[in-house]
Amino acid sequence: MDRLQSAWESHVDTHTDPSGEPYDDDAHQQAEQQRNAQAWDAYETFAGIAARLVASAEQRRPHLPAGTAQPRWGWQLGVLTALTRQLDTVSTTAEEALSDLPPGAGSGSDAYERVLADRAAAAWPLLEEWALHAPAVVGIRAAAGPDRPQLTTRAPAPPAPASVSRPVRR
Template identity: 35%
Template sequence: MRDSKKILDAWDAYSDEHTDLDGWPYDDHAYGIRASQRDADTAEAFEPLRYGARRLLATAEIQLAQLPENTVQGRWIYQLGVLRDALDRLDELHEQWLKTRDGLPATAASGTPDFDDALAEHHAESWSYLDDWATHGKTLGEVNTAARKARSPLAPAPARSPARRAMARK
C-alpha cells in the first residue's frame, strides 16, 4: 500500500505540472501514456496484497467489532466498507480480464498491441478501486494497532505484589 501511495503522489505531482488550471492536459498523448503507466504500476503494487486482502478485511472487521466503543474511530467502518466494495469490484474486473485475455487471438502476447491495449484498458478500469486501497488501506493497520493496544476481556488481571495483596485484605 505504501508503493501505491507513492505512485499516487507521483501522479498528482505530474498531473499538477502537466495540466492547465482547469485540469486539461497540455499534451493529451503524453498525459495518456503517463496515466496508463500509473495504472499499471498501481496494479502491480497491489498484486502482493490481492490474495490476502479478504482475510485482512475479515480480521479488521472482527477486531473492530471487539474493540471498546471509545477506542473506535468513526471513519473506520466507512473505510472498511470502501475497501470491501473496491475489492469486490477488483475481483469482478479480474474475472473480466481473464475472459478478455482468453478471447484474444493466439498471436496476442505481452508486447503486442492487442494484448497491451486490452491490459491497459483493464488497468484503467481497475485504477480507481486500487486508488481506494491506496487511500484507505492504512485503516487495516490502524484497527490492528487499536486491537493490540486494547485490553482483552480474557486477559488476566495484572498480578499484585505481596504488599498490595496484604493491603487489599485489610
C-alpha cells in the same frame, strides 16, 4: 499508492494548463497508463489476501478495547469490502478477455497490452479509494494489539536432576 498519487499530481501540475488540459495529449495518456499499471502492480502483490485482511479487521473490530475504535472504521471496512469485490471483477474480466484473445496475441502483442491497460485504467479509481480507506485495517490491527502469544523473557527451569540410587551400606 501515496507516491503514485503525488507523482501524478506533480505531472498534472507540470504538464497541463490552468484548466487541466494537457499540453501534450499523447505524453499525458502515456503517463496516465504508466501510473495505472504501477498502481495495479502494487495492488496485485496483496490482491490474494486483500479480502482476508478486511475480513480479519471486521472480526476484530467488535472486540477492540474500549476507547480504541474509531467510529468511521465500520463504514470504511464496508467500503473496502465492496472495492475488493469490484477489483476482483476487474481482474476476472481481464483474465477472460486475455483468454479470448486469438492465437498469437500473447504477451507483448497490441491486443494483450490493450487488455492490461484497460484493466489498470478500470482499477485506478478503485485503488485510489482503497488506499484512502486502507488505514482502517492498520488502525484496527494496532488497536487490537498483538495477535500472537508473547515470549517469556526467562528460560524454563531445567528439570531436577535424577536422584542417583546408591546401595546402602549396612
